[in-house]
Amino acid sequence: LSMYNFIQIYSTKNYFNEVNCNTYLGYINTLADEKSLIGYHTLMNGYMGKIGSPISKTVFKCLDKKPNFSKAFSMLVNRPTSDCHLKKSRIHNSSYPAIFYLYGLGDVEQDYDKAYELFSNSGDYSGIPDLAYLAYMNFMGMGVEQNPNKGIGLTIELAKKISVDKSPEDFTKNQKEQ
Helix, strand or coil: CHHHHHHHHHHCCCCCCHHHHHHHHHHHHHHHHCCCHHHHHHHHHHHHCCCCCHHHHHHHHHCCCCCCHHHHHHHHHCCCCCHHHCCCCCCCCCHHHHHHHHHCCCCCCCCHHHHHHHHHHCCCCCCCCHHHHHHHHHHHCCCCCCCHHHHHHHHHHHHHHCCCCCCHHHHHHHHHHC
8 A cells, every 4th residue: 555655646746756766666566566456557558658647657757758568568468357357348358459469569560450350349438449440441451351431431430429519610619719
């Protein structure tokens, strides 16, 4: 608990100090080694350069703002899981690994077929635009036979899912008022 409290305190910009990086990384690595879910995922996100949380952002700063995709992928495939985390549609089982395969990040060999398969397994609410990746891959013939019509169809399907609450006129009016 004290390690986690230290990590939380020193992840705020008021207390961040590069001198503390070795201690900071040591503590978060210890938590990850002990399979602390928050510590593990935070460290993994820091290695990916995914800096949505202050703690992941501090990990990334302590790594000189250089992602370590090899370490991130290793952590991704070896992360602690329970039965509810094993579904193919979970973001950590589909979208994240798919991106590693699509771009060949770290030690992962680029594999369009594997990327396409993993993007196809993703759920609707992963936060990653899997449908956009699938549309592009169909359009370009990456991991699947080239099919521009299917790519366009998936793009239209994606556009239909985008919520638009205001008309363009309302948006322009709102911008002028601000």
